[in-house]
Amino acid sequence: MADSWDGSFDHGSQSDDSHQFDRFHIEPIYDAFICPLTKQVMRDPVSLENGQTFDREAIEKWFKECKESGRKLICPITLTELRTTDLNPSIALRNTIEEWTARNEAAQLDMARRSLYVGNSEMEILQALKFIQHLCQNNPSTRHVIRNAELIPMIVDVLKSSSRRVRCKALEVLRVVVEEDDDNKEILVEGDTVRTIVKFLSHEQSKEREEATYLLHELSKSETLSEKIGSVNGAILILVGMASSKSENVLTVEKADKTLKNLEKCENNVKQMADYGKLQPLLTLILEGPPETKLSMAVYLGELVLNNDMKLFVAKTVGSSLINLMRVGNMPSREAALKALNQISSFEASAKVLIEAGILSPLVKDLFTVGTQQLPIRLKEVSATILANIVNSGSDFESIPFGPDHQTLVSEDIVHNLLHLISNTGPQIECQLIQVLVGLTSSLNTVHSVVSAVKSSGATISLVQFIEVPQKDLRAASVKLLQNLSPHMGQELAECIRGPSGQLGGLVKIITDNIAITEEQAAAAGLLADLPERDMGLTRQMLDEGAFQLVISRVARIRQGETRGNRFMTPYLEGLVRVLARITFVLADEPDAVAFCQEHNLASVFTELLQAAGLDNVQMVSAIALENLSHECKNLTRLPESPSPGFCGSIFQCFSNKPLTAGLCRVHRGTCSLKETFCLLEGQALEKLVANLDHTNEKVVEASLAAMSTLLEDELDIENGVSVLCEAEAIRPILDVLIEKRTETLMRRAVWVVERLLRTDDIAYEVSGDPNVSTALVDAFQHGDYRTRQIAEHALKHVDKIPNFSGIFPNLGQ
Numbered sequence: 161m162a163d164s165w166d167g168s169f170d171h172g173s174q175s176d177d178s179h180q181f182d183r184f185h186i187e188p189i190y191d192a193f194i195c196p197l198t199k200q201v202m203r204d205p206v207s208l209e210n211g212q213t214f215d216r217e218a219i220e221k222w223f224k225e226c227k228e229s230g231r232k233l234i235c236p237i238t239l240t241e242l243r244t245t246d247l248n249p250s251i252a253l254r255n256t257i258e259e260w261t262a263r264n265e266a267a268q269l270d271m272a273r274r275s276l277y278v279g280n281s282e283m284e285i286l287q288a289l290k291f292i293q294h295l296c297q298n299n300p301s302t303r304h305v306i307r308n309a310e311l312i313p314m315i316v317d318v319l320k321s322s323s324r325r326v327r328c329k330a331l332e333v334l335r336v337v338v339e340e341d342d343d344n345k346e347i348l349v350e351g352d353t354v355r356t357i358v359k360f361l362s363h364e365q366s367k368e369r370e371e372a373t374y375l376l377h378e379l380s381k382s383e384t385l386s387e388k389i390g391s392v393n394g395a396i397l398i399l400v401g402m403a404s405s406k407s408e409n410v411l412t413v414e415k416a417d418k419t420l421k422n423l424e425k426c427e428n429n430v431k432q433m434a435d436y437g438k439l440q441p442l443l444t445l446i447l448e449g450p451p452e453t454k455l456s457m458a459v460y461l462g463e464l465v466l467n468n469d470m471k472l473f474v475a476k477t478v479g480s481s482l483i484n485l486m487r488v489g490n491m492p493s494r495e496a497a498l499k500a501l502n503q504i505s506s507f508e509a510s511a512k513v514l515i516e517a518g519i520l521s522p523l524v525k526d527l528f529t530v531g532t533q534q535l536p537i538r539l540k541e542v543s544a545t546i547l548a549n550i551v552n553s554g555s556d557f558e559s560i561p562f563g564p565d566h567q568t569l570v571s572e573d574i575v576h577n578l579l580h581l582i583s584n585t586g587p588q589i590e591c592q593l594i595q596v597l598v599g600l601t602s603s604l605n606t607v608h609s610v611v612s613a614v615k616s617s618g619a620t621i622s623l624v625q626f627i628e629v630p631q632k633d634l635r636a637a638s639v640k641l642l643q644n645l646s647p648h649m650g651q652e653l654a655e656c657i658r659g660p661s662g663q664l665g666g667l668v669k670i671i672t673d674n675i676a677i678t679e680e681q682a683a684a685a686g687l688l689a690d691l692p693e694r695d696m697g698l699t700r701q702m703l704d705e706g707a708f709q710l711v712i713s714r715v716a717r718i719r720q721g722e723t724r725g726n727r728f729m730t731p732y733l734e735g736l737v738r739v740l741a742r743i744t745f746v747l748a749d750e751p752d753a754v755a756f757c758q759e760h761n762l763a764s765v766f767t768e769l770l771q772a773a774g775l776d777n778v779q780m781v782s783a784i785a786l787e788n789l790s791h792e793c794k795n796l797t798r799l800p801e802s803p804s805p806g807f808c809g810s811i812f813q814c815f816s817n818k819p820l821t822a823g824l825c826r827v828h829r830g831t832c833s834l835k836e837t838f839c840l841l842e843g844q845a846l847e848k849l850v851a852n853l854d855h856t857n858e859k860v861v862e863a864s865l866a867a868m869s870t871l872l873e874d875e876l877d878i879e880n881g882v883s884v885l886c887e888a889e890a891i892r893p894i895l896d897v898l899i900e901k902r903t904e905t906l907m908r909r910a911v912w913v914v915e916r917l918l919r920t921d922d923i924a925y926e927v928s929g930d931p932n933v934s935t936a937l938v939d940a941f942q943h944g945d946y947r948t949r950q951i952a953e954h955a956l957k958h959v960d961k962i963p964n965f966s967g968i969f970p971n972l973g974q
Contacts, residue, residue, distance in 0.1 A: 334348060524547070
């Protein structure tokens with residue numbers, strides 16, 4: 161068969177062997193059929209005045225060239241000058257050529273048909289494909305002949321060939337065959353052909369991908385076929401990927417993009433594109449489509465899962481349109497707009513775009529409107545969720561007025577309305593509205609306005625009651641809100657939480673539930689920790705209800721690694737330690753608190769927590785708790801019984817001085833222990849406090865220094881206290897704290913401690929030679945508050961920087 165194709169080829173000037181099909185004929189070519197200029201069979205033969213015949217297109221081109229070059233108008237064959245360019249159609253010759261061509265093309269197509277089988281050789285198939293391509297390109301009207309000859313399914317069939325060259329050529333030929341021919345396109349897409357073409361988009365060979373893309377682009381020009389292409393699983397996904405590719409051939413990328421543009425005629429395709437990240441077509445329909453299409457696209461937008469970049473893009477593109485739809489649309493349109501806005505408002509940057517577009521006024525109106533115009537409860541829930549998202553954007557809502565009265569979200573009336581809704585709606589809306597207040601109370605700019613409105617509305621009790629609701633999300637949001645409020649209205653909250661009808665038990669249950677640490681637990685621990693630490697009633701109730709024991713258990717489990725850590729571990733542990741520390745603030749007035757601390761060896765617990773590396777607040781609170789415990793040590797130390805001084809001892813003081821009994825505490829002069837009397841000299845507490853003087857956090861240093869200073873109180877043996885600090889190598893770190901002057905509070909505390917240290921002559925003598933210490937004391941003497949200047953003066957006297965007779969201030973007291 162190949163020989164029959166090749167044997168009669170005229171390998172003339174044509175470079176593409178597909179053109180050689182014009183040279184193979186069942187019937188011979190007559191010379192009269194050939195144009196002298198093109199050497200090809202004429203399509204529209206015309207005659208000149210001298211009787212010479214040419215193809216119309218060729219002779220007209222000749223005349224044009226003569227005119228443009230300024231040559232005489234001559235016959236290209238006889239070279240004789242012509243008087244006119246008039247052309248006379250050779251109708252009889254044209255009819256003869258057409259009949260001859262039809263007979264030969266029919267024979268050639270029959271040969272092509274017999275070649276288009278996968279089992280034939282690659283050369284046979286390629287020759288047939290090239291002939292069909294050549295036929296269609298030379299005479300587009302012959303496409304119906306290809307269709308009638310039923311060659312299209314046969315070309316499709318060779319797409320299964322193992323030859324890459326055959327597959328590529330078949331894709332190319334199919335594109336030519338169906339170009340601008342809807343009937344051929346309909347035949348091509350019958351069966352599973354479109355799916356087969358789509359598969360080629362994923363082929364490794366770029367040429368196959370390119371030809372498949374070109375073919376799909378041609379098919380996509382038909383609106384009916386656009387829907388069929390989109391229905392093929394993966395077609396739009398692959399095209400979207402190709403259109404955004406940086407590594408694909410530029411022309412292929414362009415065709416993929418144009419194909420997608422054609423596919424936009426079908427709404428289902430637009431939705432698919434949106435699924436795969438190509439949002440612009442869907443957004444364009446929201447902006448420009450008819451009402452029913454706008455609604456359909458807005459509904460779909462609300463169902464999409466968008467990343468943050470997409471949310472911002474959507475907000476910038478259609479945010480205003482959606483807000484307008486929410487404001488003036490019918491109920492289905494408002495619902496679609498609300499759900500779409502809910503989706504895009506959850507990203508901080510896109511929420512800010514919506515604020516600028518004016519979302520607050522219609523949103524608040526929807527929430528507060530009652531009567532016939534009000535939204536259904538399920539949509540009010542969506543509105544509340546959007547408002548919660550908006551509030552969490554970090555904007556300064558105190559400076560964003562809205563509505564006819566130019567109110568803000570923290571205006572008293574607005575907050576009162578929110579609180580009223582919270583008390584009179586269902587759990588889901590309540591949860592979102594409380595989240596709104598959580599956002600407003602998380603900002604220093606707006607929290608005070610909300611606190612004022614909560615107080616003036618009398619809503620504190622109702623907010624506290626949410627601690628015990630069964631709905632987890634609502635309870636968690638409420639606890640977070642109360643935690644935000646607690647630094648500003650702690651006493652009011654404490655009074656509501658404690659007492660027979662309070663929610664203390666519910667709060668403790670949340671904190672100590674034996675589960676993985678949650679945000680709710682961290683917030684609950686923070687809330688309880690923020691309540692006034694010296695509220696005796698609350699501490700007493702916590703003791704009675706066993707709350708402290710549960711907290712100790714949780715702290716122990718965390719320290720032992722039994723509780724799984726997560727991002728809420730740190731705030732949760734900080735809250736637990738602060739809750740536990742509150743018991744140390746009532747030791748002087750609450751014997752049961754002392755007994756509890758002794759029973760559970762709290763001094764040892766806080767000593768261990770001093771080394772909680774990376775948890776500055778835990779270290780600080782532990783040091784404060786140890787300070788409180790150490791203050792109580794002098795009241796708990798058992799002093800040895802003293803024998804009667806006798807007659808001489810009662811007269812002469814020298815006979816009454818008692819030597820320190822072996823085994824007694826050098827500072828407290830009695831029997832001490834870390835567990836029973838909370839003495840810092842036991843259990844390495846002092847050494848760990850000294851280590852924290854080098855901490856980078858000033859508050860940890862301040863708390864540690866304050867705890868150590870309890871060993872130098874007037875009621876104790878100060879001289880031995882100084883000796884103990886010397887032995888713990890604390891002197892140099894204390895002096896460094898003074899010299900560094902990191903904060904005013906630290907400086908005042910350091911001056912007090914250093915003055916006590918300098919009462920020891922050896923230390924005073926050594927320090928007198930350190931100009932840095934002297935400078936720091938002079939600075940405190942000149943710039944400190946009244947009390948600090950008093951103490952600094954005495955310290956400077958110890959190192960002979962101020963004469964003892966300079967009594968500027970009254971005698972120094974404790």
